[in-house]
Amino acid sequence: MRLSFTSLVLSLAASATFAADPADIVLHHGRIVTVDVQFKVVEAIAVKGDRVVAVGSNDDVRKLAGEKTKLIDLKGQMVLPGLSDTHTHPTGAAMHEFDHPIPDMQTIGDVLAYIRQRAATVEPGDWISVRQVFVTRLRDQRFPSRKELDEAAPKNPVMFSTGPDAALNSLALEASGLTKDFKITDGQPGFLEKDPQTGELTGMLRSCTRLAKPKGKSKSASKDEQRARLKELMTAYNAVGLTSISDRSASDGAVDLFDELKQRDELTCRVFLSYGINAQDPIDQIEKRVKKATEHPAHAYDNRLWLRGVKIFLDGGMLTGSAYMRKPWGVSQIYSITDPEYRGVLFVEPDKLRQIAKVVLSNNLQMTAHSVGDGAVHALIDAYEHVDKELPVKKLRPCITHCNFMSLEAIQKMQKLGIVADLQPAWLYLDGATLRKQFGEERTAYFQPYKTIFEHGVVVGGGSDHMQKLGSLRSINPYNPWLGIWTTLTRLPRWTDQPLHSEQSISREQAIRLYTTNNAFLTFEEKEKGSLEAGKLADFVVIDRDILTCPVDDIRDVNVRQTWMGGRLVYEDGKTEAVK
Numbered sequence: 001m002r003l004s005f006t007s008l009v010l011s012l013a014a015s016a017t018f019a020a021d022p023a024d025i026v027l028h029h030g031r032i033v034t035v036d037v038q039f040k041v042v043e044a045i046a047v048k049g050d051r052v053v054a055v056g057s058n059d060d061v062r063k064l065a066g067e068k069t070k071l072i073d074l075k076g077q078m079v080l081p082g083l084s085d086t087h088t089h090p091t092g093a094a095m096h097e098f099d100h101p102i103p104d105m106q107t108i109g110d111v112l113a114y115i116r117q118r119a120a121t122v123e124p125g126d127w128i129s130v131r132q133v134f135v136t137r138l139r140d141q142r143f144p145s146r147k148e149l150d151e152a153a154p155k156n157p158v159m160f161s162t163g164p165d166a167a168l169n170s171l172a173l174e175a176s177g178l179t180k181d182f183k184i185t186d187g188q189p190g191f192l193e194k195d196p197q198t199g200e201l202t203g204m205l206r207s208c209t210r211l212a213k214p215k216g217k218s219k220s221a222s223k224d225e226q227r228a229r230l231k232e233l234m235t236a237y238n239a240v241g242l243t244s245i246s247d248r249s250a251s252d253g254a255v256d257l258f259d260e261l262k263q264r265d266e267l268t269c270r271v272f273l274s275y276g277i278n279a280q281d282p283i284d285q286i287e288k289r290v291k292k293a294t295e296h297p298a299h300a301y302d303n304r305l306w307l308r309g310v311k312i313f314l315d316g317g318m319l320t321g322s323a324y325m326r327k328p329w330g331v332s333q334i335y336s337i338t339d340p341e342y343r344g345v346l347f348v349e350p351d352k353l354r355q356i357a358k359v360v361l362s363n364n365l366q367m368t369a370h371s372v373g374d375g376a377v378h379a380l381i382d383a384y385e386h387v388d389k390e391l392p393v394k395k396l397r398p399c400i401t402h403c404n405f406m407s408l409e410a411i412q413k414m415q416k417l418g419i420v421a422d423l424q425p426a427w428l429y430l431d432g433a434t435l436r437k438q439f440g441e442e443r444t445a446y447f448q449p450y451k452t453i454f455e456h457g458v459v460v461g462g463g464s465d466h467m468q469k470l471g472s473l474r475s476i477n478p479y480n481p482w483l484g485i486w487t488t489l490t491r492l493p494r495w496t497d498q499p500l501h502s503e504q505s506i507s508r509e510q511a512i513r514l515y516t517t518n519n520a521f522l523t524f525e526e527k528e529k530g531s532l533e534a535g536k537l538a539d540f541v542v543i544d545r546d547i548l549t550c551p552v553d554d555i556r557d558v559n560v561r562q563t564w565m566g567g568r569l570v571y572e573d574g575k576t577e578a579v580k
Helices: 005-017 058-062 090-095 108-121 146-152 170-175 223-239 252-263 283-295 350-362 374-388 408-417 425-443 450-455 481-490 508-514 517-522 552-557
Strands: 025-028 031-033 044-048 051-056 070-073 078-081 083-088 128-131 158-161 166-168 191-194 201-206 242-250 270-276 305-313 366-371 399-402 420-423 460-462 540-543 560-565 568-572
Touching (some): 025 058, 044 058, 083 460, 083 517, 108 128, 108 146, 146 170, 158 170, 166 170, 223 252, 223 560, 242 252, 242 560, 252 305, 283 350, 366 374, 374 408, 450 460, 450 508, 460 508, 481 552
Parallel strands (some): 031 078, 128 158, 270 305, 366 399, 399 420
Antiparallel strands (some): 025 044, 044 051, 078 540, 191 201
């Protein structure tokens, strides 16, 4: 592709400027997808230090090379800006299998087999916990019953936990002091499900897993081990092309671990931190934690590590049957829902939600909230709209995390207020078939409606909500961005041959922006990264195929050849061990 006259003039000017101070690296004879405003595709890119100094034709960019410049012939390979994942939980994910490997579970039979295996390994009376194996991702599409859990481990308390919801066996209920007469008195949400005919506990805890009292005997990790495993996970992220991540709900310990890696110059992903805050705390305690965030050294901008956001939890989840919906879920065997009026669980009342939003935004922090159901999405938009009357929120880019079930009204309000969102495309792939079965076509019309979001100018970023295991496809949830990109193009749930509302598919350019420029905007860094332009950070990936022209189904199988962060090679296929 030839440069325009203006670009050629700029390139020649750059050549003159850098003649005495040549580029460190020039990559040439490739297809460089700049993802700039025009979405230009050029032949070469030059890097000096940690920045891009020029992009353009082979001839023009190679003029910036000197005797010591490293020249890399791409031989036609495609280069993209470094990809970003706007939603991860890396410190927990890195440690998940520290005690023992956990197999993939796709059926209730797999779950029960794992529990039996653990029962044969641990002592009688020891707790067995199965975490984040979501019922929407089991072929059986249901929770294991109390009876099944009892039979699998008759001498052990068992908890099958999906986050806010859990299924317990009889010994786990007994060990936790939970009976049919138990009353929740801590002022927090949730309920213990009862058999409508007998009044006995079914073993289901709705949005109150906190009431279970598991006692684990797993190995504890030293600080050095935690840091080493987090570093290993960063390399695993690099192996699929990620150079930036957002930790949504970072603990104090997580901030410290990331800071230690930064001080050691071992961070191979740039990290944006959303500080975790418990919305159930009194407002004065929330104010203190917000102040702690603003006073933390990591709050000062650093393109490697930046504490700039706050996150709370507003509702349950679609994977567990507790997302807060505007209409009832409906009686469901999949989710073990027996109440026809059940709408899910909203954790924060409107008045308090407005207070929290005002505290966070008035301290110049980006607020986001876990908001899965359309009821929670509208509740959060209403809170931001209320704050906007006193404090314009657009420049603060308030966010909605997950934002799965939406409406046209919600999208229009988001555009007006400047609200951004982080979504997880892989959830459509993994859970779309179950959601269609539960809600039907009409109620899924605005499930992850990417095309409508783009058409209305709302900035949405792509992420994974990665929380357990290493391995980009075996993880919970999968952090492979190429699977996410493919999903937004095809909207094809697994185990089906029918797209979920194909009218909401987006273009390849838009799908790439989802993981590059849009995610940079979500973290206030669109002038620093997200596209390959002179002056921006030299974060880029070299891949094995042309994703603008290859068959769409080939996109999900992209292999990353190299990943560069700030002009530094942090991953090379065949030289850095990839996590399988």
